[in-house]
Amino acid sequence: MANKQTSIMILDDEPIVGKRLKPSLEKKGYEVESFTSSKEALERIEERAFDIVVTDLKMEGMDGMQFLTLVKEKYPDTEVIVITGFATMATARESFNKGVFDFLAKPFKLGEIVEVIARAEAKKKKDGKA
Amino acid sequence: MKILVMLDTGNYSRRIIKDVARLAKNTFADIIFLGVQENNKKPAKSLVNGLLKYQQDLYGFFPPEDLPYAEFTDRSWRETGPGKWLLTSRGMKEFSLHIRTGSVAREALALAAEVESDLIILGCSRKFGCEWDGEMNVPLRVARDAPCSVLVIKKVGKAKQIISILDQSVVSQDSLELVNQLVTLHDAGLKIVGVKEKKGKKDKIEKQMVELLKYYNELGIGAWIKLMNREEVQDYVTASSREGIVALWMGGRESLLKKLFSRSMVDKLLENTTSSLLILR
Incomplete structure (x- = not known):
C-alpha cells in the first residue's frame, strides 16, 4: 500500500511565506495548501483535517494563537508549528502550553522549517497518527 | 532562526552573553558558539573552558522549565575537518560549540555560510573604537563580508x-x-x-x-x-x-x-x- 501523503496547511498573511514554502514542500512530496487569510484557513479547517499546520501568530483578523487553539481543539493530533516575526518568551510559552510542536522565529532559512516539518511528520508516524 | 555567536576570552565576549540569552529566550533560536584559535592540533583548553563557561552562563539566564537546549551528553569534541571541532546537543533547539583554527574573521564567515546562520553576533572592546583581541579588522571584516545580518554589540542592555x-x-x-x-x-x-x-x-x-x-x-x-x-x-x-x-x-x-x-x-x-x-x- 502506498504511503499516505502528509498534508500541510500554511497560514501567513505575508504572501511571500507561502510562495517560498509551498513549492519546496510539494517537491518533497507533501500535499500543501497555503492561505494568507485566517478566515479562509478556518473555513478550510472546518472542511478537513491537516497532518501539520504552520501558522503565523500576528495576523489581521483572527490571530494565530486563536487559530492554533481552534485547530488543536478540533484536531488534537494535528501538529502545529508556529512562525512569528514578533517572538516573545510569553508567546513562546503560551504556544507550547497549547501543545504546539515547535516555535520558529523569523527570519529562518527554508531548510530550517523543512527540518522541523520532517520532525513533526516523524513524530506523527511514530505515534501512529499519520 | 539560527544565531552564530563569535566568542573569545575577552571581557567584551563575556558581556554579550546576557544579550544573546535575551534574544535566544524570545526567539527559541538555534545557537552556535564559535571560538577560533591561532594554531593548535587540538582544541586549546582555555578556549574549551571559556566556551563551556559561556554555555553555562547562557543556560543560566533561562528558567529551567523554559530551557530549549540540552546539556551535552558527553564532552568529547568531534573533529569535523583539519583544525575544526564540534560539540553539539539537541534539545527542543540545537546548541553547538565550534572551535576552528585560523583567522577569526575568515573562520566566522565560513561557518556562517556553512550553517546558514540568519544572524552573526559579536562583541567588541570599546577602548579604542571597536576592537577584537586588539584588532579593528575583525568586527569590520565580519560586518562587511558576512553572508547574513551582523549585530556588533558595543553597548549591552536594552535599546530605546x-x-x-x-x-x-x-x-x-x-x-x-x-x-x-x-x-x-x-x-x-x-x-x-x-x-x-x-x-x-x-x-x-x-x-x-x-x-x-x-x-x-x-x-x-x-x-x-x-x-x-x-x-x-x-x-x-x-x-x-x-x-x-x-x-x-x-x-x-x-x-x-x-x-x-x-x-x-x-x-x-x-x-x-x-x-x-x-x-x-
Whole structure:
C-alpha cells in the first residue's frame, strides 16, 4: 500500500511565506495548501483535517494563537508549528502550553522549517497518527 | 532562526552573553558558539573552558522549565575537518560549540555560510573604537563580508530606539523580520531614515518609504520616518547612535549605503558610535 501523503496547511498573511514554502514542500512530496487569510484557513479547517499546520501568530483578523487553539481543539493530533516575526518568551510559552510542536522565529532559512516539518511528520508516524 | 555567536576570552565576549540569552529566550533560536584559535592540533583548553563557561552562563539566564537546549551528553569534541571541532546537543533547539583554527574573521564567515546562520553576533572592546583581541579588522571584516545580518554589540542592555537607515537598495524580507524581532525584544521605537541621492531618486526612495510605512501600519507598529540627503547621513548616524541600535541596510549591488559606508566608513562607524550596530542583509 502506498504511503499516505502528509498534508500541510500554511497560514501567513505575508504572501511571500507561502510562495517560498509551498513549492519546496510539494517537491518533497507533501500535499500543501497555503492561505494568507485566517478566515479562509478556518473555513478550510472546518472542511478537513491537516497532518501539520504552520501558522503565523500576528495576523489581521483572527490571530494565530486563536487559530492554533481552534485547530488543536478540533484536531488534537494535528501538529502545529508556529512562525512569528514578533517572538516573545510569553508567546513562546503560551504556544507550547497549547501543545504546539515547535516555535520558529523569523527570519529562518527554508531548510530550517523543512527540518522541523520532517520532525513533526516523524513524530506523527511514530505515534501512529499519520 | 539560527544565531552564530563569535566568542573569545575577552571581557567584551563575556558581556554579550546576557544579550544573546535575551534574544535566544524570545526567539527559541538555534545557537552556535564559535571560538577560533591561532594554531593548535587540538582544541586549546582555555578556549574549551571559556566556551563551556559561556554555555553555562547562557543556560543560566533561562528558567529551567523554559530551557530549549540540552546539556551535552558527553564532552568529547568531534573533529569535523583539519583544525575544526564540534560539540553539539539537541534539545527542543540545537546548541553547538565550534572551535576552528585560523583567522577569526575568515573562520566566522565560513561557518556562517556553512550553517546558514540568519544572524552573526559579536562583541567588541570599546577602548579604542571597536576592537577584537586588539584588532579593528575583525568586527569590520565580519560586518562587511558576512553572508547574513551582523549585530556588533558595543553597548549591552536594552535599546530605546532602532534607527534603521534605508537607501534605494532591495529590502529583504529577512532584514525586515530581524528589525521586527529587535523592536519587539527591546520594546523599542522604530525610526526609518531614507537616504536620497543629491539629484533624482527621490521618488523611488519615497515610494519605498511609503511601502514600509504601510507594512508597519498593517502590523500595528508605529514607525517614525525621515528622509534626508546622503551628505547628512554620517553625522545623523553618529548622533542618533546615542539613542539605540543603528541598523544599516547594506544589501544589493546598487546600495547607496554600501558606497557611502565604504570600508573606511564602516570602520569609522564602528569606532565612533557608542551604540550597537546592526548590518542588515
